[in-house]
Amino acid sequence: MPRVSDEHLAARRQQILDAARRCFLRNGFHSTSMQDVINEAGLSVGAVYRYFRSKNELITSIAETVINSADQLFVEITxxxxxxxxxxxxxxxxxxxxxQTGPDGILRIAIQVWAESLRDPALAEFVNEKYTGFRNHFVALAERARDTGELPSDADPEAMGTALFGLIPGYFLQRILADGPDRATYLAGVRALLAATPVRG
Known part of the structure; x- marks a missing residue:
């Protein structure tokens, strides 16, 4: 039997993840069964279970995709x-x-991941680790702002970074759940808050 290429295996795994993501966006985690994912992927039961033994493994893998894309951006910014x-x-x-907040946006999955982490200790540990990393990126961002003189020399980067990071989920929760505000309006608020610290430059 010819050996299956790594590219084929990766493509098949992604096919399953894409199917699961569509199911989760459409019906939510709890209303989606493994059979739903199998049907959506158009694969056999054995083919899907070869890659993912449970729905929780699918959820964690999708969460990694959501988090890694955001993490890459935050690293670039920092x-x-x-x-x-x-x-x-x-x-x-x-x-x-x-x-990422449209009907197919990955941040809609993030909200479901948060909810699922409240009942799944393994997922909760994963989320805690990753979101702590996010917060640390913003602490580093605040440290650079202090070092360049944008923030006062006595500014607390830990406090500033934590608050800045908190503004990100605050924005996308409003975008998804409350249909607004637009970015320009929200950014004007961020600018006003930063000016109140005060911010130099």
């Missing part, structure tokens, strides 16, 4: 050379959010 002004950095993050 390490940008020269350092981005805080408002510009937040604008880039919010632009990413706008691109």
């Amino acid at each position: 390490k940008h050379d020269p350092p981005l002004p805080l408002v510009a950095a937040m604008d880039r993050a919010l632009t990413f959010v706008d691109a």
Whole structure:
């Protein structure tokens, strides 16, 4: 029997994840069964279970996709050379959010991941680790802003970074659940909040 290529295996795995994502977006985690995913993928039971032994494994894999795409962006923002002004950095993050809050957006899955993590200890540990990493990116962003003089020298990067990160899920929750505000309006609010710290430059 010819050996199946790594590319084929990766493509088949992605086919299953894409099917699961469509099911979860359409019906939610709890109303989706493994059989639903199998039917959506158009594969045999054995083919799907070869890659994922349970719905929880599917959820975790999709959560990794959601989180890794955001993590890559936050790393780019944090390490940008020269350092981005805080408002510009937040604008880039919010632009990413706008691109991922539509009917098929990955951030709609993120909300379901949060809810599922409240009942699944393994997923809760995963979410805690990843979101702590997100927060640390924003702490680093605040440290660079302090070092460049944008923030006062006595500013607390831990406090500032934590607050800045909190503005990101706050924005996409409003976008998804409350149909607004638009990015320009939200960014104007962010700019006003930063000015109140005060922010120099």
